[in-house]
Amino acid sequence: MLLKSIFLLIAFIAFLIIGFLFVSQGLKDLSVQLPDFSSQINALTGNQNNQSNQNNQTSQPNQNQVNLTEANLNAQSVFCPDVNCSIELTDFLDSANESIYCAFYSLNNDNVISKLKEKKDSGLKVGLILDNDMKGKNYLSQIENLISYNDNSNYLMHNKFCVVDANKIWIGSFNPTSQGVKSNNDILILENQELAKNAFNEFQEMQQGKFGPGSPANSTNLFSNVELRFCPEDNCKELLFKYLDKTKSSLHCLLFSFTFDEIAGKMLELKNKGVDVKIITESSQSGSEYSEFSFLKQNKTNIILDKNPFDLHNKMCIIDNQFVLTGSMNYTSNGLNYNDESLIALDDKEIALLYSNYFDKYWFDWTAN
Numbered sequence: 039m040l041l042k043s044i045f046l047l048i049a050f051i052a053f054l055i056i057g058f059l060f061v062s063q064g065l066k067d068l069s070v071q072l073p074d075f076s077s078q079i080n081a082l083t084g085n086q087n088n089q090s091n092q093n094n095q096t097s098q099p100n101q102n103q104v105n106l107t108e109a110n111l112n113a114q115s116v117f118c119p120d121v122n123c124s125i126e127l128t129d130f131l132d133s134a135n136e137s138i139y140c141a142f143y144s145l146n147n148d149n150v151i152s153k154l155k156e157k158k159d160s161g162l163k164v165g166l167i168l169d170n171d172m173k174g175k176n177y178l179s180q181i182e183n184l185i186s187y188n189d190n191s192n193y194l195m196h197n198k199f200c201v202v203d204a205n206k207i208w209i210g211s212f213n214p215t216s217q218g219v220k221s222n223n224d225i226l227i228l229e230n231q232e233l234a235k236n237a238f239n240e241f242q243e244m245q246q247g248k249f250g251p252g253s254p255a256n257s258t259n260l261f262s263n264v265e266l267r268f269c270p271e272d273n274c275k276e277l278l279f280k281y282l283d284k285t286k287s288s289l290h291c292l293l294f295s296f297t298f299d300e301i302a303g304k305m306l307e308l309k310n311k312g313v314d315v316k317i318i319t320e321s322s323q324s325g326s327e328y329s330e331f332s333f334l335k336q337n338k339t340n341i342i343l344d345k346n347p348f349d350l351h352n353k354m355c356i357i358d359n360q361f362v363l364t365g366s367m368n369y370t371s372n373g374l375n376y377n378d379e380s381l382i383a384l385d386d387k388e389i390a391l392l393y394s395n396y397f398d399k400y401w402f403d404w405t406a407n
């Protein structure tokens with residue numbers, strides 16, 4: 039009996055020792071595996087960071103360029119519906135002597151269509167890129183031979199620019215359509231060969247069927263007082279935030295569709311720092327659950343809705359009465375990340391004053407009872 043008890047005790051102790059060794063070995067294995075596993079996670083996230091850094095580097099044009107020179111620019115602005123933008127565009131196209139290359143999301147204005155045909159018939163080189171939303175429209179039949187379409191339906195060819203005679207560009211928020219003329223839109227007309235070349239390169243790129251994310255990030259920034267980028271490849275977000283970050287006294291924006299949280303967050307941050315932030319956004323877009331209207335309003339930022347029964351279609355901001363940011367890019371995820379868009383930043387006090395007058399007029403009209 040005693041022997042049996044001693045045997046059982048020894049067996050129990052042996053069991054405990056073997057069990058302890060087994061568990062501690064298991065823990066050792068785990069303790070070896072855990073660092074490996076976490077180092078794999080680190081490696082993965084590290085790689086991802088590197089990758090996004092690389093992407094940022096390739097899509098932020100000319101970050102290393104220094105000593106940019108001031109562009110010799112002849113700049114004009116056009117504001118609708120204060121003037122008839124289709125007449126202004128037709129006049130602009132009429133001024134061409136050699137070539138016209140335009141990229142528009144949509145086009146149904148008869149005068150513009152007739153002018154393109156007339157210029158082509160008189161021997162000019164004429165090219166047009168439209169979004170595939172415009173394909174098969176009857177009124178385009180007379181110029182169908184001039185048109186290339188964006189055939190990728192995952193995102194829009196949303197540009198609104200023209201280059202004429204390789205030295206003048208028309209660029210802004212205006213689609214030459216019946217709706218476009220009655221809506222609020224702004225356009226810059228800039229005379230500069232390098233900017234025109236940049237826009238023409240983008241035109242050619244799209245004509246070759248290269249649209250959207252992954253199309254060549256080939257915009258070059260040569261100037262200290264103006265920069266033109268084409269989204270999504272040229273990192274328009276970086277350009278926009280470069281200017282938002284340096285805002286000191288005022289930020290006045292007219293924004294058609296506004297759903298990009300990070301931009302609204304930045305505006306609130308600026309407002310809280312004492313910057314005079316004023317935003318007008320399109321009323322028909324403000325009901326979207328993604329709209330920043332309620333967020334900014336709840337946070338006591340000066341934001342109002344437009345009273346144009348058509349669209350407040352601008353995508354522009356005036357910063358410190360000195361800088362103008364405008365183009366085709368809505369402040370939305372699609373605008374910043376997926377569609378073919380343009381964004382131009384201009385440092386020009388005279389043009390900024392014209393933009394401020396336009397802004398102030400509508401701010402006054404639409405805040406008055």
Ligand SMILES: [Ca+2]
Nearest residue numbers: 249250253268
């Ligand atoms: Ca492109």
Ligand SMILES: [Ca+2]
Nearest residue numbers: 254255256268
């Ligand atoms: Ca490009």
Ligand SMILES: [Ca+2]
Nearest residue numbers: 346348349350
């Ligand atoms: Ca409206």
